[in-house]
Amino acid sequence: MSLRLNISDVWKSYNGKPVLNACSISFDRNGVYVLTGHNGSGKSTLLRICALIESPDKGEVNYFSGDNIFSKDIGLRRRITLVLPGIGLFNTTVFNNAAYGLKIRGGKNKETERKVNDALKFVGLIHKKNHNALTLSSGETQRLGIARAMVIEPEMLFLDEPTASIDNENTKIVEDIILNMKKEGRSKIIIATHDMPQAERLADCMLLMDEGKIIRG
Ligand SMILES: Nc1ncnc2c1ncn2[C@@H]1O[C@H](COP(=O)(O)OP(=O)(O)O)[C@@H](O)[C@H]1O
Numbered sequence: 713m714s715l716r717l718n719i720s721d722v723w724k725s726y727n728g729k730p731v732l733n734a735c736s737i738s739f740d741r742n743g744v745y746v747l748t749g750h751n752g753s754g755k756s757t758l759l760r761i762c763a764l765i766e767s768p769d770k771g772e773v774n775y776f777s778g779d780n781i782f783s784k785d786i787g788l789r790r791r792i793t794l795v796l797p798g799i800g801l802f803n804t805t806v807f808n809n810a811a812y813g814l815k816i817r818g819g820k821n822k823e824t825e826r827k828v829n830d831a832l833k834f835v836g837l838i839h840k841k842n843h844n845a846l847t848l849s850s851g852e853t854q855r856l857g858i859a860r861a862m863v864i865e866p867e868m869l870f871l872d873e874p875t876a877s878i879d880n881e882n883t884k885i886v887e888d889i890i891l892n893m894k895k896e897g898r899s900k901i902i903i904a905t906h907d908m909p910q911a912e913r914l915a916d917c918m919l920l921m922d923e924g925k926i927i928r929g
């Protein structure tokens with residue numbers, strides 16, 4: 713049964729400044745949701761709250777499968793992940809960076825190797841698997857961040873500005889990666905971007921955010 717997320721009447725302020733204002737949204741179909749809206753409208757904050765990195769001041773954030781509501785424990789957290797722009801990489805190989813999520817989950821060696829190789833192929837970095845990750849370009853770094861998320865096969869994948877500050881060629885590659893994941897249809901992908909043409913290229917469902925709430929979706 714697939715994982716669904718329901719956000720209901722969520723409020724969040726930082727230093728007394730309201731950022732999310734009675735924000736509500738449901739992610740219940742597999743495919744790509746794209747969250748657009750101008751800078752400061754609250755997209756990144758909403759993604760952090762959806763990915764359980766932060767808690768709302770008020771409101772409900774509930775993951776479901778069928779009629780079951782999940783407690784926000786490690787079991788649930790292992791099924792979702794958030795990729796931020798400019799991800800932190802470790803001073804080791806591309807392979808080891810991509811394998812990180814499986815290693816900390818105690819993955820078996822052969823299985824880990826197969827999944828990591830598959831993910832590196834998927835993002836077009838297999839030829840660099842033995843290079844030091846810190847030598848990658850910013851576009852390749854972003855692709856490695858996506859590979860690192862993919863190896864754990866998240867049912868819900870949040871991508872915050874996945875093509876911010878990368879060149880056109882890498883933007884096209886990242887968009888193709890997302891379109892290929894969408895074709896596989898195994899997860900829900902939720903992307904925040906302020907790039908409208910990109911949103912139209914990727915979205916099954918477009919959501920517009922303004923002043924801390926979804927005003928169209
Ligand atoms: N951790 C934080 N501390 C203080 N202010 C924050 C924090 N996170 C976000 N903000 C503020 O919240 C507002 C909305 O930010 P954000 O969610 O990043 O919007 P978006 O991603 O749409 O640009 C911004 O004005 C930002 O400065």
Ligand SMILES: [Mg+2]
Pocket residue numbers: 755756757872873904
């Ligand atoms: Mg943002």
